[in-house]
Amino acid sequence: MKKYALIWPLANIRANPWISFSSVLGVAAATFVVTTLLGFLSGYESAVRRDVDRMGYDLLITAKxxxxxxxxxxxxxxxxxxxxxxxxxxxxxxxxxxxxxxxxxxxxxxxxxxxxxxxxxxxxxxxxxxxxxxxxxxxxxxxxxxxxxxxxxxxxxxxxxxxxxxxxxxxxxxxxxxxxxxxxxxxxxxxxxxxxxxxxxxxxxxxxxxxxxxxxxxxxxxxxxxxxxxxxxxxxxxxxxxxxxELQVVSLSQVEAALRRAMVGMKDVVALLALVLALLAGAVLVNTSLLRVIADHSRFTALHAIGLPRTSLMTAAAVESLLLVGGGTVIGLLIASIAGGPSGALLADYLPYIPGGTLVEIRPEVAGMVLLGALVLSLITSLVPVLRLRSLGDLSGLRGG
Amino acid sequence: MSAPLLELKGVAHSFGSHQVLLEVSLSIAEGEHILIQGPSGSGKTTLLNIAGALLEPSNGQVLFSGELLTGRGDLAAHRLHHVGFVFQDFHLLESLSPRQNLDIVRCARGGTPAHTLDALLAPLGLEDRLDIPVRRLSRGERQRVALARAFANGPRLVLADEPTASLDPRHASATLDHLFALSEATGATVVMASHDGKLADRANWARRVHVEAGRLSEG
Structure with a gap:
């Protein structure tokens, strides 16, 4: 049965190309947006800090x-x-x-x-x-x-x-x-x-x-x-x-504080946006998984009736979800990495201050965090089919499937 | 004298207040072919489910090869090793090929050599269809795959619930031919439930059992 833990989910994905494609596309789009926003949070902060570091002096004294x-x-x-x-x-x-x-x-x-x-x-x-x-x-x-x-x-x-x-x-x-x-x-x-x-x-x-x-x-x-x-x-x-x-004095700490104040509000909005999008992607995936499980309910029941253990069926459902979410996440991460420059330029239009350098920085820890989030999401989405399987009696779904 | 393969002793079952089976006793010998007939709702499927260890009876005992099954809890392992099922709606894995549909059951059971799958599939006339997804097969071809799958785990008892209900008479007859051929080849006992009176004419049945209003009668 172990060899079918991958063969069966892959065959299912191939058998429903449009549903699979839309699932992967949905995850990829959500991953791209979430990664870009998270990358922007760290990239923008770094860029501002870089600008501040490059000022080269602690005080600027100018005319009033x-x-x-x-x-x-x-x-x-x-x-x-x-x-x-x-x-x-x-x-x-x-x-x-x-x-x-x-x-x-x-x-x-x-x-x-x-x-x-x-x-x-x-x-x-x-x-x-x-x-x-x-x-x-x-x-x-x-x-x-x-x-x-x-x-x-x-x-x-x-x-x-x-x-x-x-x-x-x-x-x-x-x-x-x-x-x-x-x-x-x-x-x-x-x-x-x-x-x-x-x-x-x-x-x-x-x-x-x-x-x-x-x-x-x-x-x-x-x-x-x-x-x-x-x-x-x-x-x-x-x-x-x-x-x-006749003079005014601006210190490095004042500049940093002013920028930090501007960034705090922006970071909250961006983080909230990323969270909403992640939740939205999760809801879409749960829904897709649920549709798949409803479609496969009678077959799962029949297989369990034949004697296939629940754990094998659960594994198949989880692997399928993992393949769809994992595939979508990797594609989304790749697009986010490649499109970092244009994305930064697009976001720059809405910024109070545009620092130099890269605004969207897809760091390994950001990519890792998104990937981890996707893994958790795929586990949650496979939990739906798993719970559905757990609640099965031996008999339900054997007729009329 | 050896114990019967399957023995139902005073089996009764109800769903809530609805009594489906009343004090049913039935003994089935190894290698027998038994047809269970009766109108819809008479209790045929419930009887098959109890015989196949899918359902625990409300009262009575079920013995398999002399071993008591009643009260044993989860019987998935028993079913996997000893029982094969043919469902009215096939319930095949549409994305997998006929060979894989059989192999997944074989793998779950473990121990059955792979060459027996080809031996099961060969008489069904599906030689050139063994490696394409089941969803591309005709209804008749799927039925044949479903029959072969019931034997893939090397069962001693095969239970078929209305396997010909959705087929025309010609295909229904061919399906029974395949069922008996597979049974002869493997030595498995076959118990089939059907409401179709015409199927009773086949000479292959060792016994014909009638279920009506939850009661059993032979003849």
Whole structure:
């Protein structure tokens, strides 16, 4: 009888191709959606965390403005668009709590060829390369020594280089703005893809942006790295600068907290959605199993009357359910893995903040959890036929089948 | 003198307040062919179910080869080793082939050599249909497979409940031919219930028993 534990369920599946197909399709669809949603929960959290990690500094000090806008700009590697009062960077550098400062000047210029378009140039310090843990796809970063003033050229983010079709060494034209002649320069290097907004950036040494756009001494913000050993002093520093009327301070923890608040509600909705879909899939399967058992009821009864043990019949029902659910789950998992990118892009439309990188991450533990859930589900669905068999008298169903 | 293969002693049975069998006694020898006749609702099927250890009688005793079956609880193993059933509606596994339908019973029983399956199927004229799913067979062909399956576990007693009820006279006669041929080949005792009076004319029956209003009479 053991050899029929697989042969019979397989033959049953083949004998009812449409019912089997719709069962597998239903499980595959439910698995795809549930896996994608669970993958999104972990993927989105990781992507946000990655963005936060890549900020490279603990505090962002900008001119007074909307703190949420500043937080978003900070995540995107930018700073506010108003200029900071003089002397802030010097004061910060003199503070023993401060390990490093990264002054930044962001300057938008209208594209001459496209009046709607805006090219944004970011003046940065050479130290930012290390602070953000960037690496070069090709070419070189600005020289460290005297880099704020030297190096005539730009560094392009990965996507910016692709968009402009530029490589290290190519010529690069910066629109002059206000009727001035464009500035001819060249591409010094291209950054590797980071999965953050840095991929679309055009970077120049800080002093060069200040000179090119006649903004000598102006800064839109400064990123501050504090001594991790002096957390209390760092907090005092944050409060001190926060108290200044013309400045606003956003700390890493504030950014994290704001994003976490946004994510908590979203995670609950997504988890609830996944649960509803899983329950729906379970109900469909129980119903399908029930239909099969009703159809096979008289045959099961006859076989038991002949003397086949209940356990063998139960095993056959369970194996059939396991094959259908298992097959559907594997197909659903494969589709979810392959379609992770498009699914993430689709979900991104509904997000309050879109971090860089993969949004749907089908991790082994997520796949394992879904597979385990499917196994439990198949056991539950085979429980229906099993319970139905258990309640059989020896005689019911022998006639009129 | 050896004990009868099956012995029913003072067997009575009721479903709730409805008395179906009243003090029935019947002794069946090894190798006998017995026809149980009677109108619908007379108690034929109940009698077969009790004889096949599918149903525990309300009163009386059932002995198989001198061994008391009454009160033994689950008799699935007894049925698997000693009894074969032919059902009116066949109850074959539609997705499996004729050979597999027999083999699944053989495997459940264990010990019966595989070549006996072909020996059972060969006289039924299904040589080229043995490995296709049963659902593709005609009604007559399914009936023949159902007959062969009843013998697949090497039973000493085969019980057939109205096996010809849904067949035309020509197919009914052919079915009985197959039943007797399989019985001769295996030496199994056959007890068949039918309401069809024409079947009683066959010379193969050793005895004809009538059931009416729960009572048994021979002749």
């Amino acid at each position: 403005g909307c703190p949420y806008e500043a937080a978003t700009l900070m995540l995107r590697g930018g700073v506010g668009l108003r200029y900071m009062p003089d002397g802030v960077v010097e004061r910060l550098r003199a503070d023993p709590t401060v390990v490093a400062t990264h002054p930044t000047l962001i300057h938008p210029v209208r594209e001459p060829s496209n009046p709607e378009g805006m090219a944004i140039y970011k003046g940065v310090s050479p130290g930012l390369f290390k602070a953000l843990r960037l690496s070069m796809e090709e070419g070189e970063w600005f020289p460290e020594d005297g880099g704020e003033a030297a190096a005539e050229g730009v560094i392009l983010g990965y996507e910016a280089a692709e968009f402009e079709s530029r490589h290290a060494g190519d010529a690069f034209l910066i629109p002059g703005g206000s009727g001035r002649e464009p500035i001819k320069t060249r591409v010094l290097g291209v950054l590797k893809r980071t999965g953050t907004q840095m991929d679309g950036a055009t970077l120049l040494p800080l002093a060069q942006v200040q000179t090119l756009f006649r903004l000598e001494g102006k800064l839109t913000g400064v990123g501050v790295q504090t001594d991790p050993e002096r957390a209390a002093d760092a907090e005092a520093l944050r409060e001190r600068y926060h108290a200044e009327a």
